[in-house]
Amino acid sequence: MGFTLISLLLSLHVLGDFYLQSEKTAEYKKICYRGVIVHSVQYGIPCLLALVFVRFSLLLAVCLILSALFHWGIDSLKYWMSKRPEYSSHFSKPARIFLADQLLHLILLLLVALLYVKAAHREPMLYLYDIWNELLMLINLTPMSGIKWLLVLLVVIKPANIIFNLFFSAFNPERETAGDARQQRAGAIIGSLERILIVFFISIGQYSALGFILTAKSIARYDAIAKDRKFAEYYLIGTLVSVVLSVIAHTVVFYGI
Structure with a gap:
């Protein structure tokens, strides 16, 4: 169920990178590396909350930690490049930087999902706790469709x-x-x-x-x-x-x- 994991990881990414990051934090991390740290901590919050809904497994925990670390690494790289004169011209075009940033995040999240599938000894599964399954059943949704609806609504x-x-x-x-x-x-x-x-x-x-x-x-x-x-x-x-x-x-x- 690698597709379930990528849907979950993308939902967590959108929550952490768009909803928990305020405009003030987004501007702060451009001028001070402390802002990158603050945002990275904020980004990790949905990853922790995911364990409230999805049954814990060591492999899932590793994947969530990796996704948060990769995000911190990309933002650190972006901060370092923004301070280098040879890259400054690129940062004058925020739309281009936004596209490159999100594309890189997406690629690494896909890599995490692939590692999850490859590392599993049997067909990997993600299970919600029974209470969340029962709530989804009340509105005629499966866990997979529930995660997909969460993702699409967050994106739009x-x-x-x-x-x-x-x-x-x-x-x-x-x-x-x-x-x-x-x-x-x-x-x-x-x-x-x-x-x-x-x-x-x-x-x-x-x-x-x-x-x-x-x-x-x-x-x-x-x-x-x-x-x-x-x-x-x-x-x-x-x-x-x-x-x-x-x-x-x-x-x-x-x-x-």
């Missing part, structure tokens, strides 16, 4: 918002400032709810319901769309990116893992 909320801001915020004609923080939060919440609904409707095969989401958004911003062409283009980009990210997340998690 905060990471998707970060990806959009990194790659597409330059198209925003309103140029958000500190005074627009409330509007930014509202936009992030709307985008997150939109992607959750898209994933849900895709999962039950109600593709026509996606039109309801797009229509509701269009009504809310009709005046701005009608009067400002640049905003209309930015709105369309945001909507299409949300749909694409949701479809990719659902397809990869439920059919690719």
Whole structure:
């Protein structure tokens, strides 16, 4: 069940790297190595909590420790490279660094899952404690599908918002400032709810319901769309990116893992 483990490891990675890491910590670790240590400790918290849900085994514990150590190693390497003049030009492009960082994390997590499978003397299994199995059964989910739903929902909320801001915020004609923080939060919440609904409707095969989401958004911003062409283009980009990210997340998690 290496696919179960990789789903679990990816869920823990998203929790530790996106949800437990605040913007303040993300900035702090760029200027001080102590920030890397703080984030590495934060990243290890979900790995410990996983043992509350998944039955303990020495091999699983080793895999969780390895994933946390690999994460610390990558962040340490990134910090060291950011302080070297020969690499400074690369760090002026945060989107590129983000992609390289997450890709490297993904590769090492896949390696940990592969080591788990190879090290097992019999077919490796991950078992949830009975109480969690019973709770999942109440909503007609298996442990594997439960972990996959956790992963896809985690991905389409905060990471998707970060990806959009990194790659597409330059198209925003309103140029958000500190005074627009409330509007930014509202936009992030709307985008997150939109992607959750898209994933849900895709999962039950109600593709026509996606039109309801797009229509509701269009009504809310009709005046701005009608009067400002640049905003209309930015709105369309945001909507299409949300749909694409949701479809990719659902397809990869439920059919690719």
